[in-house]
Amino acid sequence: MSKDMSKDAGAGSGGGPDAPVDVTLDEVLDTLRTMLVITSTDPKWLRRGRQITVQYEFTDGDRSLPYHCRSEGPKWTLVPGALPDSDCDVIVATAPATLHGILHGELGGREAMVSGRLRLRKAPSMPMLLVMRGMFNRYTKAAARGTLPTGERDA
């Protein structure tokens, strides 16, 4: 299932005309795991005592494949399946390629939203949106610096 999603990543399906078309869901999930590792080990994150639950609904044609992640202090989880909306701070609906583009600095998050490629089905408060964007920023900066963590990425 996860490998099949790449074919719908382009224009008209939330991927955008310039989005890469060879991104698999597994790749995006691996990137999200790395992002969660980076966040959960950042002293600023730990000091500020933040927590967030984000549900990703990956679009695949008419289908939606939900995953949800939770980050709280040094702990994190990323698992398939949907939570009740009320349990999520943010619900993001997008194609894997769009999320991949954002996490790799090829596409701005807000640009994806303004263009309709990324939809917040449940929008957070602005402070919580910044928490989520901070997680993305940490990942993109670590990637640019060549300091992405390697090895085990289990929660």
Add this chain to the structure above:
Amino acid sequence: MTEDLVAPDNAWLADYIDQGKAGQLIAPPFASWIVTRACNLSCYYCFADARKRDPDELTTAEAKAVIDDLADNGVFCITYMGGEPLMRKDIFDLIDYSTDLGVYAAILTNGLLVKADTVPRLAAAGCQMLGVSVDSNDPLIHDRVRGAAGSLVGAKRAVREAVRANMRCSVRIVVTEDSLPALDGLFRWAVDEGVEELIIIPIFMVGRAAGTADDQRADIRGKQLFFDGLARLRELAEPLGLSVPHEDLACCVGIELSPPAAEHHHVGHAVGFEKTVGCKVGRFVVNIQPNGDVYSCPFVHYPIGSLRTQSITEVWQHPLLRQALTEDLGCLARSIIHKGRPDVVDPTYGRSTAELLAGLGDAPAAPPGRTFVSLEQLTTPR
């Protein structure tokens, strides 16, 4: 009206903008921050009157505490400015800290300190926009306005470095008698360089520009120069499919240089606040001074609080901001320039240049007293 700024699936964004317009947000979306008054140039119109570091400038730790507070309360964009922000050794650290907290960080520089590694360091810190101020393509004019030889070379190098690094780049022009004749050339240069946005700014008789007996007359002429500049830019831009907003208030205007069909058109600044013309005081912006004092905008030199001792949410409730939200005062900076206080209607608002100049007569107008009114005065009905 807001709906056309965002994709229909993101109605929450339109709601958010509308909340901002109605003054219902707990904190402003945008903060411009004069992180230092130290500067290596001495532009004659500098609204910050930048020259050397203030003795009470926030320390790195204090600045980070301010960033914590801003991020915690949803201030999603910080524009670091000065003075010359690159004269603060910790500027990269502050930007890095901001972006770790999810804040969109931009920096405004005169470009003179932008070396080969500067833009890469800013990018590594997560900085997403670099703005450079330019007055003319003629180095003699630009350098004379700036008070330093070689400053145009630095400014243009900074623009080129930013564009080359794929960092969003804006060019900022204060419309003066020096820059107005240069607008044609600057517009074409910016388009050719791949600059994303031109920001057109009127000269305000505050900071270094202020203090003569003729400030009011100069302000009126400055407004007219600004309108003339916008009209000229409209003539240049519209044949290219670019739009120049109409702005009756004579406040900063952004002109997107990427065509509307381009992938990046009007997404550099995200969600559309910048497309809302008119005064953003009390709705979208505050300005932070080097010591943490807060102004309602960079040109309204009237403190409404201090982030050294207060949260932004508390400052955001200041009576002056509430008044600006509920009354159409015009430009608060011009209220101070012409009336000596910010909480009265800007007397230049909606009036023609000829009418205003005629009202002043031939003799230089006496400058108003600049004694700040107290909080009690602001909250007392006039």
